[in-house]
Amino acid sequence: MLRRLKASAFFALIFLISIPAIAQKSNEQNSEMAKFIRATYTKYEFQIPMRDGKRLFTSVYVPKDNSQTYPIMLNRTPYTVSPYGADNYKTSLGPSDSFAKSLYIFVYQDVRGRMMSEGDFVDMRPYIPNKKGTQDVDETSDAYDTIDWLVKNIPGNNGKVGVWGISYPGFYTSSAMIDAHPAVKAVSPQAPIGDWFIGDDFHHNGALYLAAMFGFMPAFGVPHPEPTQKFGAQFEFGTPDGYDFYLAQAMPLTKVTDNLYKHRVAWWDEIIQHPNYDAYWKARSLPQHLKDIKPAVLTVGGWFDAEDLWGTLHTYASANKMSPQGDVRLVMGPWCHGCWARTEGDHLGNVWFGAKTSPYYQEHIEFPFFEHYLKGKADPNLAEATVFETGTNQWRQYDSWPPKNTKKVSLYLAAGGKLAFQPREGAPFDEYVSDPAKPVPYTTEFETGMTREHMTEDQRLAGRRTDVLTYQTDPLDRDITFAGPIDPTLFVSTSGTDSDFMIKLIDVYPNDYHDPEPNPKEVRMGGYQQLVRGEIFRGRFRNSYEKPEPFEPNKVTKIAYNMPDVNHTFRRGHRIMIQVQSSWFPLADLNPQTFVPNIYMAKPEDFQKASQRVYHSKDAPSHIDVLELER
Numbered sequence: 001m002l003r004r005l006k007a008s009a010f011f012a013l014i015f016l017i018s019i020p021a022i023a024q025k026s027n028e029q030n031s032e033m034a035k036f037i038r039a040t041y042t043k044y045e046f047q048i049p050m051r052d053g054k055r056l057f058t059s060v061y062v063p064k065d066n067s068q069t070y071p072i073m074l075n076r077t078p079y080t081v082s083p084y085g086a087d088n089y090k091t092s093l094g095p096s097d098s099f100a101k102s103l104y105i106f107v108y109q110d111v112r113g114r115m116m117s118e119g120d121f122v123d124m125r126p127y128i129p130n131k132k133g134t135q136d137v138d139e140t141s142d143a144y145d146t147i148d149w150l151v152k153n154i155p156g157n158n159g160k161v162g163v164w165g166i167s168y169p170g171f172y173t174s175s176a177m178i179d180a181h182p183a184v185k186a187v188s189p190q191a192p193i194g195d196w197f198i199g200d201d202f203h204h205n206g207a208l209y210l211a212a213m214f215g216f217m218p219a220f221g222v223p224h225p226e227p228t229q230k231f232g233a234q235f236e237f238g239t240p241d242g243y244d245f246y247l248a249q250a251m252p253l254t255k256v257t258d259n260l261y262k263h264r265v266a267w268w269d270e271i272i273q274h275p276n277y278d279a280y281w282k283a284r285s286l287p288q289h290l291k292d293i294k295p296a297v298l299t300v301g302g303w304f305d306a307e308d309l310w311g312t313l314h315t316y317a318s319a320n321k322m323s324p325q326g327d328v329r330l331v332m333g334p335w336c337h338g339c340w341a342r343t344e345g346d347h348l349g350n351v352w353f354g355a356k357t358s359p360y361y362q363e364h365i366e367f368p369f370f371e372h373y374l375k376g377k378a379d380p381n382l383a384e385a386t387v388f389e390t391g392t393n394q395w396r397q398y399d400s401w402p403p404k405n406t407k408k409v410s411l412y413l414a415a416g417g418k419l420a421f422q423p424r425e426g427a428p429f430d431e432y433v434s435d436p437a438k439p440v441p442y443t444t445e446f447e448t449g450m451t452r453e454h455m456t457e458d459q460r461l462a463g464r465r466t467d468v469l470t471y472q473t474d475p476l477d478r479d480i481t482f483a484g485p486i487d488p489t490l491f492v493s494t495s496g497t498d499s500d501f502m503i504k505l506i507d508v509y510p511n512d513y514h515d516p517e518p519n520p521k522e523v524r525m526g527g528y529q530q531l532v533r534g535e536i537f538r539g540r541f542r543n544s545y546e547k548p549e550p551f552e553p554n555k556v557t558k559i560a561y562n563m564p565d566v567n568h569t570f571r572r573g574h575r576i577m578i579q580v581q582s583s584w585f586p587l588a589d590l591n592p593q594t595f596v597p598n599i600y601m602a603k604p605e606d607f608q609k610a611s612q613r614v615y616h617s618k619d620a621p622s623h624i625d626v627l628e629l630e631r
Helices: 007-012 014-018 027-040 097-102 139-153 168-176 210-214 216-220 242-249 254-260 266-271 279-283 309-322 357-375
Strands: 041-049 055-063 070-077 105-110 157-166 184-190 296-302 328-333 385-389 394-398 406-414 418-420 429-434 469-472 480-494 500-508 529-538 557-560 563-570 575-581 610-615 623-629
Touching (some): 041 139, 070 168, 070 357, 105 139, 139 157, 139 168, 168 184, 168 309, 184 357, 210 216, 210 242, 296 357, 309 563, 328 357, 385 480, 385 563, 406 469, 406 575, 480 500, 480 529, 500 563
Parallel strands (some): 296 328
Antiparallel strands (some): 055 105, 385 394, 480 563, 480 610, 500 529
16 A cells, blocks of 8 residues: 555545455465455355345355354445456455454445446435335335345354454445444444534535545546446546645635536535535434434444545534433554554554554454454453553553543643643734745645655644744643543634634644654654644634635634644643744645635625734633643
8 A cells, every 4th residue: 555645546545444455464474365255255146135225245255164153244335336246256355364264254335326227326325314205215225124134045154143344345334323223232433424514524614624625526427327347547646736726726626616527526526516504414314313323332443534534523423412322432553544464553644652552453343342242252351442552552442432430621722832721811812824835735745645654744834924823832841631622712803704713732842852763765754743623614614514604804713623632641741832823735725715695606706815813812711622631
């Protein structure tokens, strides 16, 4: 797997993380597993009928040993169940190789309207709570009908089914645990999409994640009127410099619609008609439906997942809250999107975690979870929350998430670039000019897509810009652990009528911090400013995602929002830093800083410089609330 995955390549290959495509395996290991699978399993292909008559293409791998019965492991995907053909086998099966060796019946299905399955594909197809007939279908009903057919028609199954999937397949896994078939005993939604407007993939707090979306759309968003074995074509950028490409060719976004996509990407034409959190987006928000869940649930995600961290945390929180009698658990590791299934999880970018966290998770958490619920093996006695604590680099177990032994503390922005646990007196505000013609880059790399490494990247170059405000504590005299959500409250003003504001929580290493060993890239970690969490907020939505409002120029205005959780220890001698800025390009699209009803339709003349003020006075105390762990 590439060190960095550009957005187009990343999403085109994302189906590989639905299976154990661990990049670090040697070719010899992959070859041996492929031989084992072919020798141990027989592959079948079926078109399974749904209640409305449509048939979904399904590959089934059954153990050749028929002396016992086996549970079913189901993975439903929009990305392809390839290779096609009964004589063409996958080279790995299940979430990890342990499953293939333990023997299960593995089932992979192209979801409705994708690849070789019949029907119309609908992105994040809305759940229908009260179905009234055979034509009322959704991903929950398709999962139910599939499982019902499998347990009745696949010989040698033991009547127990597990469901798992990463990213979009994680959404289908979440769907399968709603109104679940009685045979479903265990599910594991991993980095599941939860809400595509508030926090997952293509929008964060209403701001379009341009670099994540752009290359994915041409390959995935083009409709397939007939079944096909081929995935869509990738977009050809013609340059490695994404910052220059998007600034010149994709902003304003009407250039994407008219010049780049040329109305060939149906889904893009659809979403630009929904710039606010209207019924279209609300219907696609799945966590609201995770009620009365019967199967055991293992929700899995990564602290450095740039795509679906929101979905992971809210899937767990919603299922846990709305299914109080259920068995709902959370696992969070130091991983990027799906990296627990395709890397060893020992580092991300320049930040190392001291252990191979992915094999540990696979062997001690994921595999025993399914073995227990599907085969009756020993209960692994997992805590409700098994989470990796970055900074100290060790696994922690808690009875709940966030942990109960926390207290709310506030980090106050102060004059002179100070960050303190109590308000301080001084100059009432800091000021910078945000220029859409020269936005703050989100990475120092030359990339056309969204890098996974930016989630831990060094922020020193950003902090040296005049349009980024920096606040930091003195060196800490003790370890401080934040365990839970990050909740900024900013008091700001702008000379424009619309603006984005973003907060970055950063761990500043001491100047004498040691370099990694080995160190082939010759990285110098002294003074490194590691991004721990960064999140943008589109200011027009400060009072409502449904009804955006312009700013009144130069008027002090409150913005409060939620950032995804962290579990990070700032070590003694380190500093805690906060950066504030108004662009993060081209990760997020540019706010024109002039209010327009539909930001997708903004014109070139709408993009204007704006003077931004961030206040830290007694009457306007900008601060960030965190949960500090009490040991």
